[in-house]
Amino acid sequence: MSDEAVAAVAPAEIGEVPSARAIRRYTAQAANARGGAGLGTVLSDVYFAVISVAISVLVALGFTRNLRLDVHPSTHVETSWDLSLPALVAIVLLAGAGALLSVAGRLGPVGAGGAEAAWWLGLPVDRRGLLRPASLRLPALAGVVGGVVVAVLESGLLATPGSTVGRAALAGVVAGAGVVLVAGVAQSAGARRRTIALVGDLVALVGPVAALVLVLTGAELPALTPGWLVVGLVAAAVVALAVLVDRRLGLIPARSLRESGSVATQAVGAVVSLDSRELGRALTDGALPAARRRVSRLRTVRGAASALVTADLVVLRRSTRHVVQLVVAALLPAIVVAVPQLASPPGVLVALLVAGYVAASATGEGARRAEMAPILDRLLPLEARTVRRLRMVVPGAVMLLWSLVAFTAVGLWADRLVGWLALAVASAPVWAAATVRAAYRSAPDWSGPLVSTPAGALPGGVAAVLARGPDVVVLGLLPVWIAVLIGRTGTVLLTAQLLFAVIAVAVASSIETRPLMERMMAAQEPEKRP
Incomplete structure (x- = not known):
């Protein structure tokens, strides 16, 4: 190599190879110099992080203590x-x-x-x-x-x-x-x-x-x-x-x-x-492994609709983490019901909602991947609304099984098994709708104005984006809320749950990504003339 080439590569005098600690320190100094954050900013971030963690711990501590309620004799069967x-x-x-x-x-x-x-x-x-x-x-x-x-x-x-x-x-x-x-x-x-x-x-x-x-x-x-x-x-x-x-x-x-x-x-x-x-x-x-030794023949594929459902089923079957997540979530209500200090209406309701959403999120991996890379959705001759309804098939079927297991424990706790199983069947579509709605939600708009929070600068409207999915669970399962809190089911609650399930499926099938308030404001504006 010529002297000019050496000078182009290393214009300074060549010395000993620096130590690993010196390389780490140089990298950190270079990153800090380009980051633009001073000591005051770092201390402020640490302060807000400590305060946020402390508040979260106190809230969790209060919540766990409130769960330790005495079992009411009218709502618990010995x-x-x-x-x-x-x-x-x-x-x-x-x-x-x-x-x-x-x-x-x-x-x-x-x-x-x-x-x-x-x-x-x-x-x-x-x-x-x-x-x-x-x-x-x-x-x-x-x-x-x-x-x-x-x-x-x-x-x-x-x-x-x-x-x-x-x-x-x-x-x-x-x-x-x-x-x-x-x-x-x-x-x-x-x-x-x-x-x-x-x-x-x-x-x-x-x-x-x-x-x-x-x-x-x-x-x-x-x-x-x-x-x-x-x-x-x-x-x-x-x-x-x-x-x-x-x-x-x-x-x-x-x-x-x-x-x-x-x-x-x-x-x-x-x-x-x-x-x-x-x-x-x-x-x-x-x-996930880089290559698979077995190839699935996908015998259930008979057309465009069945191909979409089969793809979601294969994604769920190949994810061990999601299968374990489903089993653990199915056993959680039974465990809570078996603990006398937790087997109260608030404790059982919290167990149902938390375990149900954890299980439902495990079934929506196919829809979440389709939102990121809608290759299969675009190739198949299916309407967008039809695609979203088909994405609810696998979550609906899996959550039906989960609901039967979870509501069986609740039914034994409330001593009305048949009514609770009927309510489980009626509520399964709500979980599927919430999963698909959360999978296809739009990302937060980071190009707009930011709001200062203890967690850092966040885009405006981020709460509305993150609520897409959980809002269907909160509103679509109101009859289940009432049934658990009063400790019994009935024809009125079952009919209401069926109606709420139909509404939830219709909401999750919509391809509109704007929030409701934004759509209402846009509808009130007069049409612009050419």
Whole structure:
């Protein structure tokens, strides 16, 4: 290479290769210089974040304490099967650990973003020094979330003393960080993200299944409050895991780091832009195999309509996360009904709404993908409204099965099984309509004026956009609300639910994307003459 070429590549004097820490510091300084945010802005963001988290924790604490209501004798039927609150908390924590392991497996947990992967991974420096902050970021976040969740459950549902809550919160911090570090060890050993995510999904499924076994057998779990010695031993094990992950950072292949960083970047972008559909796609696609060994023959395809329905069914069947989500959501109302302290009308209603929306969102992956890339919708000779009605077939059928399972538990609790099963059938189309309406909602308009909030600058009307879907659940299930709160069903409520289901399907079939108020204002304006 000539001297001119060397000068063009490196005009400065060539010296020693900088350390990994120096490269990280240089990258951070360059990003901060171009970001335009000063120290005051950073401190203000941290202040608003801490205040928002504190308010959220207080709201969650008040909500969990309000759920601990005495069972009213007129709305609860005494049964031979029940579940204690400590057992419920232990099962919730087990399911949460499985969900955390699944998310950690889908995100990496160690990865390098696009710019970092393009520049850092090719440098002749120690890779451990480059990846050390990334390897600690997710375990630290998981530890904070785990400590907050355990503290809320202990002080809210169990109402334990302050000293015990502090010890339990510390155990939650250690356990949350340890779950993510286990995923990091598996990643450094060459395990695929799909395998780690599958193990996490199975652990999450064990939780509600164990609750069902405890309810049917009448067994009780012993007290699981860890002592300081146990917490110390687990903390030592977590520190050993952190050291092991740090020493094995250089063994993680560059391809795995790029894929993990790409998924994490996509997920962070979806959270910042308030796009739950993109977040779901990031978590789902991050654990899908690049190629499949089996090819489905799609024997149910007989035309355009059946092709659309079959495509939605195949998407749901191939997503293990959504199948586990459906099973867990179906068992949640039965678990709440089995806990005497929660088996009150407000508790049962909250369980139905939360579990129902979680299950319904799992069935709408086909519609969400069609909104992003409407390839199949445009190729098939079907009207837009017909396409949206066909997108409700798979969610409607699945939610019908979910409703029969969930409302069976409610019917046994209220001692009127037949009426509740009829109400379950009548309410299933509402869940399907809410799923399709949420899938085809328009994105927030970031080009318009922004509104300052504790979460940062958000576009005006973002609440109306995010409410598309949940609004159908809130309004379309009003007869179910009334039935649960009064503890009985009837012909009037069943007829009203059928009418509300027809209206919900009609609303979800509409291809109009503008809000109702905007359409009403546009209709009142006089037509412009040419």
